[in-house]
Amino acid sequence: MLLLNKEDIKKVFDMKDAIDAAKESLSIFSQGKSVVPLRTNIDIPKYEGQSLFMPAYVESLDSAGIKIVSVFPKNIEKGLPSVPAKMILLDGKTGDVICIMDGTYLTQLRTGATSGAAADMLSRKDSKNGALFGTGGQAASQLEAMLTVRNLNIVKVFDIDKERAEAFAERMSGELSRFSTKIVAAESSDDAVNDADIITTVTTSKKAVFNGRLVKKGAHINGVGSYTPVMEELDEYIVQNADKIYMDSKSAVLSESGDFIIPIQKGLIDESKINGELGEVICGKIQGRISEDEITIYETVGIAVMDVVTAYKIYEKAVKAKIGTNVDL
Incomplete structure (x- = not known):
């Protein structure tokens, strides 16, 4: 069994x-080429936290x-990751565990990557201005993906x-200096969203983090942080008025994300407002952006198939590069 920590992963992926x-x-x-049960979510109110168990199977791999x-949002105050995790990868042919890796970094990486995939598929090619809401453990990878x-x-x-x-x-300006992008703190929420071509929200907020009326035509929005029915990062006006809305998993988002559960419950939108899943755009089943003026939204709550595919690709590269620690149990 191979053990991979964050530094091991960064060497190969x-x-x-x-x-x-x-x-x-x-x-x-x-x-429909994977088996992905809805995740099990256990509340831990004593510490304002939650633990989630996310299984999946991918036959092609x-x-x-x-x-x-x-x-655990308050972990930031302790200098600890707010999203600690471990990933357990199994050989689908035998059912045996072949790898355990740092799931915190895997989560950051694949969550940033799904927003990057959405921005690549849906944002304008000439996008020049970005806005990022939130600076927690997921924020760095969201910025890098953008x-x-x-x-x-x-x-x-x-x-x-x-x-x-x-x-x-300041820290990201150093770590991501290879991109030659100016990274600055916004004076206000309005300042951040004003003239932004790509907007990413990655907070634990229960109310909208920006004014949707300020979103310019042609902007693309990634909604990342709302993973429970009471969390609502996206402004209800922009959810109502966006031209196209896509999700990682429509069933998961409509079961878990307050960004859409709340406006649907209020009667502001219904499911017909949702165009489909980003995977359907990627495989050519449905259209993505077709106009420079369209405002697009991508909502993600995270699905376990992302973890399995990404972990498998990391594992493959690590084995080939002889990176990590082998253990017998």
């Missing part, structure tokens, strides 16, 4: 690899797995804690 894996996994899912991931698929001049970062936004922008 970059964001472009992850975006390619995200596109493959979304296409597999939307074509002869691989299965389960990710155990927790979301910069990987589009040549942006500037990304404005907003957080309810201005000092945290400034520190994040």
